[in-house]
Amino acid sequence: MKVGIVGAGMVGSAAGSALALRGGASEVVFVDRNAALAQAQAEDISHAVPFAHPCRLSAGEYDALEGAEVVILSAGVAQKPGESRLSLLSRNAEVFASVIGGVRAAAPGAMLLVASNPVDIMTQVALRASGLPPERVIGSGTILDTARFRSLLGAHLGIAPQSVHAYVLGEHGDSEVLAWSSARAGTEPVARFGAQLGAPITEAVRARIDAGVRRAAYRIIEGKGATWYGIGAGLARIVQAIRDDQGAVLSVSIVAPEVEGVPDIALSLPRVVGRKGVSATLMPEMSETETAALRASAEVLKESTQGLW
Ligand SMILES: NC(=O)C1=CN([C@@H]2O[C@H](COP(=O)(O)OP(=O)(O)OC[C@H]3O[C@@H](n4cnc5c(N)ncnc54)[C@H](O)[C@@H]3O)[C@@H](O)[C@H]2O)C=CC1
Numbered sequence: 001m002k003v004g005i006v007g008a009g010m011v012g013s014a015a016g017s018a019l020a021l022r023g024g025a026s027e028v029v030f031v032d033r034n035a036a037l038a039q040a041q042a043e044d045i046s047h048a049v050p051f052a053h054p055c056r057l058s059a060g061e062y063d064a065l066e067g068a069e070v071v072i073l074s075a076g077v078a079q080k081p082g083e084s085r086l087s088l089l090s091r092n093a094e095v096f097a098s099v100i101g102g103v104r105a106a107a108p109g110a111m112l113l114v115a116s117n118p119v120d121i122m123t124q125v126a127l128r129a130s131g132l133p134p135e136r137v138i139g140s141g142t143i144l145d146t147a148r149f150r151s152l153l154g155a156h157l158g159i160a161p162q163s164v165h166a167y168v169l170g171e172h173g174d175s176e177v178l179a180w181s182s183a184r185a186g187t188e189p190v191a192r193f194g195a196q197l198g199a200p201i202t203e204a205v206r207a208r209i210d211a212g213v214r215r216a217a218y219r220i221i222e223g224k225g226a227t228w229y230g231i232g233a234g235l236a237r238i239v240q241a242i243r244d245d246q247g248a249v250l251s252v253s254i255v256a257p258e259v260e261g262v263p264d265i266a267l268s269l270p271r272v273v274g275r276k277g278v279s280a281t282l283m284p285e286m287s288e289t290e291t292a293a294l295r296a297s298a299e300v301l302k303e304s305t306q307g308l309w
Pocket residue numbers: 006007008009010011012031032033034037074075076077078079088092095098099114115116117118119140141144172226227228231
């Protein structure tokens with residue numbers, strides 16, 4: 001499958017690299033307003049291909065996206081230390097105003113996979129600008145936060161993160177909701193699993209893991225300026241779910257008519273992802289506190305779109 005990546009910075013290049021290393025695409029094309037950067041990323045990643053799977057990497061203008069089935073949108077500005085994702089909105093909405101037309105003209109059949117922040121609102125921006133149906137404009141949403149949650153829970157319980165089934169819901173951002181009440185280790189609720197293994201999930205453990213997930217981006221940006229490996233792998237995972245029509249259940253963001261009483265909103269819930277994009281949305285079992293937190297997260301996002309359209 002041919003995949004386009006618009007925005008060949010840290011996130012775009014990490015996605016291209018993950019796709020090449022995982023065998024997630026037969027062709028990856030980078031487009032960036034910095035043409036030399038796009039070309040350099042393609043050349044550098046192509047040197048990993050002999051150690052990985054067959055994949056052709058190149059760079060070009062928008063017309064090079066012709067035939068792409070998925071286009072990842074990772075163009076725009078990123079957070080500086082201490083900056084929130086929501087503060088990027090007006091700058092990245094402006095970037096998308098120029099990007100989406102170019103992508104749609106060159107690759108009208110492509111699904112859009114949005115990574116630029118604030119990713120939930122940028123997914124709404126991309127939907128409106130593209131005219132595509134909502135199931136074909138997917139934001140990476142909380143796929144990364146879910147990975148962070150599973151990684152920290154797995155480490156606490158002493159099991160592989162792949163055996164942890166837990167989701168982060170709502171905004172990919174400060175108001176996100178860790179869905180503790182539906183979290184499972186194997187088939188067991190995590191609290192029961194932890195108690196059996198001598199790794200109880202106390203209030204202090206919950207608070208540590210919550211902060212570990214919610215503050216991860218701020219910590220990493222403070223230390224190295226940006227985050228890219230986690231989201232790069234997450235984007236490649238979504239592309240593979242689409243390419244192989246996996247019906248994978250992933251926490252991604254699409255525009256929904258209503259969530260918890262908030263109309264016309266993009267945020268993350270567990271969703272079934274395959275060749276047609278998102279084919280179903282699941283509402284997990286939640287405690288009253290989690291339901292209220294999801295509603296509050298939807299309201300934060302809704303408020304941030306005021307004045308945008
Ligand atoms: N969804 C998620 O979980 C994550 C999202 N992000 C977001 O991804 C975005 C990209 O982050 P980085 O790659 O670290 O930034 P970066 O600055 O390394 O790369 C952004 C690229 O976009 C390009 N660009 C800017 N305006 C453009 C335009 N009009 N047309 C074409 N290319 C354009 C720039 O030349 C640059 O190469 C940011 O908004 C960041 O917040 C970052 C990490 C995780």
